[in-house]
Amino acid sequence: MSTDTPDASADDAPTRAELAARVDELEDALSEVADDDGKKMSIIATKGTLDMAYPPLILASTAAAFGYEVTVFHTFWGLDILHEEHSKNLQLSSVGNPNMPVPNALAALPGMDRVTTSMMEKKIDDNDTATIEELLETSLDMGVEFQACQMTIELMDYDEDDFFDGVTTGVGAATAIQDMAEADIQLLV
């Protein structure tokens, strides 16, 4: 059992010069971090219903307005938002959605998704809410990078030409992870 107390004047204590050098080193490291003031946001968009297409696009365009560098990685049904043809026909379903004024038993009838989708489209129009296409084009103009997951493109039998101009293809989960690791905000929608 030792009763030694720490000795501040021990021989292995750093010298003044060593401490000064260490402080310089840390200051350099800190300035590198501080210089990196580019803010980044990474969104993973997995849903392709009309209602779920809005949040990633609204947040992406707004973050771009704040000066964020934004990437949106679209996978599974989220790919349809970037699909030139499918994005015009995104559907809204009442089934399993207690917020919709249609009972499940009725909502499950053939053609009901088309009815609820039309209701929503009318509301969007009446309210002058931007359309999906407008939000997508605005976001692209503002420099948002939209990525289409290569694995899902193949899974869904889509072609790389099916997507809007400016959409990045040929990317996978590793690209998304890298973007998320560097981002200040990461969202899964």
Added chain:
Amino acid sequence: MSAEFDITETLDVKGASCPMPVVKTKSAADELAEGDVLEVLATDSGSMSDIEGWAAGTKGVELLDQETDGDVYKHYVRKTE
């Protein structure tokens, strides 16, 4: 308006709803030079909070004033760099 600043340009986003007032304000601000003042006219009541938040979180812009005139929300943003 008791303006102690001159308006360089006016952006009319009346009728547009979230996120367009902020997004278009940003695009309009990008076209301006340092010291210029942008007037934004909106009918989206959320624009009061949104443009305030955008200006606070964005480099190079300063919110000078916000006021309500009937149904119209007016915002005044100065470009600072």
